[in-house]
Amino acid sequence: xxxxxxxxxxxxxxxxxxxxxxxxxxxxxxxxxxxxxxxxxxxxxxxxxxxxxxxxxxxxxxxxxxxxxxxxxxxxxxxxxxxxxxxxxxxxxxxxxxxxxxxxxxxxxxxxxxxxxxxxxxxxxxxxxxxxxxxxxxxxxxxxxxxxxxxxxxxxxxxxxxxxxxxxxxxxxxxxxxxxxxxxxxxxxxxxxxxxxxxxxxxxxxxxxxxxxxxxxxxxxxxxxxxxxxxxxxxxxxxxxxxxxxxxxxxxxxxxxxxxxxx
Amino acid sequence: xxxxxxxxxxxxxxxxxxxxxxxxxxxxxxxxxxxxxxxxxxxxxxxxxxxxxxxxxxxxxxxxxxxxxxxxxxxxxxxxxxxxxxxxxxxxxxxxxxxxxxxxxxxxxxxxxxxxxxxxxxxxxxxxxxxxxxxxxxxxxxxxxxxxxxxxxxxxxxxxxxxxxxxxxxxxxxxxxxxxxxxxxxxxxxxxxxxxxxxxxxxxxxxxxxxxxxxxxxxxxxxxxxxxxxxxxxxxxxxxxxxxxxxxxxxxxxxxxxxxxxxxxxxxxxxxxxxxxxxxxxxx
Numbered sequence: 001x002x003x004x005x006x007x008x009x010x011x012x013x014x015x016x017x018x019x020x021x022x023x024x025x026x027x028x029x030x031x032x033x034x035x036x037x038x039x040x041x042x043x044x045x046x047x048x049x050x051x052x053x054x055x056x057x058x059x060x061x062x063x064x065x066x067x068x069x070x071x072x073x074x075x076x077x078x079x080x081x082x083x084x085x086x087x088x089x090x091x092x093x094x095x096x097x098x099x100x101x102x103x104x105x106x107x108x109x110x111x112x113x114x115x116x117x118x119x120x121x122x123x124x125x126x127x128x129x130x131x132x133x134x135x136x137x138x139x140x141x142x143x144x145x146x147x148x149x150x151x152x153x154x155x156x157x158x159x160x161x162x163x164x165x166x167x168x169x170x171x172x173x174x175x176x177x178x179x180x181x182x183x184x185x186x187x188x189x190x191x192x193x194x195x196x197x198x199x200x201x202x203x204x205x206x207x208x209x210x211x212x213x214x215x216x217x218x219x220x221x222x223x224x225x226x227x228x229x230x231x232x233x234x235x236x237x238x239x240x241x242x243x244x245x246x247x248x249x250x251x252x253x254x255x256x257x258x259x260x261x262x263x
Numbered sequence: 264x265x266x267x268x269x270x271x272x273x274x275x276x277x278x279x280x281x282x283x284x285x286x287x288x289x290x291x292x293x294x295x296x297x298x299x300x301x302x303x304x305x306x307x308x309x310x311x312x313x314x315x316x317x318x319x320x321x322x323x324x325x326x327x328x329x330x331x332x333x334x335x336x337x338x339x340x341x342x343x344x345x346x347x348x349x350x351x352x353x354x355x356x357x358x359x360x361x362x363x364x365x366x367x368x369x370x371x372x373x374x375x376x377x378x379x380x381x382x383x384x385x386x387x388x389x390x391x392x393x394x395x396x397x398x399x400x401x402x403x404x405x406x407x408x409x410x411x412x413x414x415x416x417x418x419x420x421x422x423x424x425x426x427x428x429x430x431x432x433x434x435x436x437x438x439x440x441x442x443x444x445x446x447x448x449x450x451x452x453x454x455x456x457x458x459x460x461x462x463x464x465x466x467x468x469x470x471x472x473x474x475x476x477x478x479x480x481x482x483x484x485x486x487x488x489x490x491x492x493x494x495x496x497x498x499x500x501x502x503x504x505x506x507x508x509x510x511x512x513x514x515x516x517x518x519x520x521x522x523x524x525x526x527x528x529x530x531x532x533x534x535x536x537x538x539x540x541x542x543x544x545x546x547x
Contacts (some may be wrong), residue, residue, distance in 0.1 A: 002372070003340075003343075003372045004369060004370065004371075004372070008369075009369060009370060012366060012369050013366075016358070016362075016366050019357075019358070019362070020355075020357040020358060023357040023393075024357060084354065087352060087353045087354045088349060088352035088353065088354055089352070089354035089355070091316070091349060091352075092347075092349060092352055092354060092409070094316065095314060095315075095316070095342065095345075095347035095349070096342060096347075096367065096370045096371075096413070097339045097340070097342040097343040097370050097371060097372075097413070098370045099339060261316070
């Protein structure tokens with residue numbers, strides 16, 4: 001028989017990860033419905049338009065998709081992997097011929113697939129109940145898709161890398177969640193980014209969430225809004241470059257620091 | 264017979280604690296080899312170095328002709344040939360037994376048939392149960408199934424029957440012998456001396472990071488030639504006598520009693536007696 005490859009095992013692991021995820025009903029509900037609930041709350045509280053024909057929901061949907069990337073990838077994995085470490089899942093895998101990269105690929109598949117489902121649900125609910133307009137051109141749809149895929153990969157690998165920070169599965173949520181929430185506030189997920197203090201904007205610009213959110217605004221807002229961005233345009237190239245750079249940083253960080261056992 | 268595991272001068276320290284202080288071992292193809300020792304004796308550290316989970320500080324190690332400290336693609340080919348059954352794990356609760364075993368089969372070049380493996384470990388009727396619904400003993404058998412699915416030439420078994428009832432242990436021993444008879448080499452660590460006695464072709468006793476003795480269970484610590492203890496009741500008192508010729512001694516007793524000797528027993532030291540004596544003497 002032939003030797004399985006890292007990619008073929010990774011794809012099998014992706015299927016297995018999705019199966020396990022779907023069987024944990026609470027986490028499915030939390031991951032898939034939480035953005036919808038937030039959209040419902042914000043959409044009801046801020047029912048005004050922020051400009052002619054653009055509701056706050058429209059602005060907020062961009063933030064929700066972007067922060068979905070962080071929640072589904074970074075936050076979920078940085079909490080889930082320490083638990084797998086505590087349970088001996090990782091040590092057992094370490095003792096098999098499975099390459100480490102297959103494990104990473106499996107996680108990336110889990111995150112990307114749940115992200116795509118989440119976006120579909122969010123857009124469907126947004127259109128049905130909150131008057132959200134879908135991306136206006138094929139170009140914008142493509143940007144959306146590319147951002148979701150690249151953003152999922154980036155968020156996955158940073159979650160894997162950060163999973164070494166919590167000391168145990170039990171404490172992981174307390175370590176990871178504040179990081180995510182602060183990042184969301186700084187990055188203009190809940191507020192209009194340019195109305196944040198300048199220092200906050202500058203701090204946020206170091207991290208990928210700000211760029212994911214800005215990228216999503218370029219997808220969901222009319223092009224006339226580009227002028228309201230810090231740079232006066234969408235900075236699409238820079239957006240992809242920075243997310244890609246974080247992907248590489250995360251890859252190096254994860255490869256170097258990943259632990260299969262709780263030390 | 265060829266050598267499967269060869270260790271010489273193995274050293275490993277944690278800070279100032281010398282967990283492994285010069286271990287030498289030769290394990291031959293097709294044998295069940297038990298490593299015995301109290302907690303903290305260096306047993307787990309030694310085995311984890313052989314499994315490639317830990318780095319050593321010194322000495323040479325060869326497992327299936329390969330240095331377990333090597334990383335990368337060669338290590339993956341090596342892992343293709345070994346099976347590891349770790350101490351208690353609680354993973355894969357949301358997968359069925361068959362899903363887990365089938366998935367792990369996908370990691371190996373030459374896997375066994377998942378259903379046949381479930382038959383072998385006696386989990387066929389649990390094939391469609393979720394991992395989290397299994398009892399402790401069933402869980403352990405799943406661990407073994409995952410450890411042997413890749414048709415390993417060498418199997419590491421760490422405390423395999425902890426938490427088993429006596430019947431399940433007997434069944435499990437049968438399974439281990441079967442794997443050996445199919446040609447696998449097995450390195451077993453256990454706290455149960457009766458398990459080592461029932462299963463092992465050879466045992467090694469480790470304490471304070473050193474191997475004290477390697478022998479067959481019957482000969483360990485001079486057990487085969489050790490004094491036997493004869494006990495009986497005489498004049499209302501329980502009497503005992505240590506002797507190197509129990510048959511002769513009992514014949515004499517029998518002559519004296521003119522028939523049945525009250526509460527007669529004669530016993531050789533058990534493996535456990537010998538083991539405790541060895542560990543105890545090392546403590547001084």
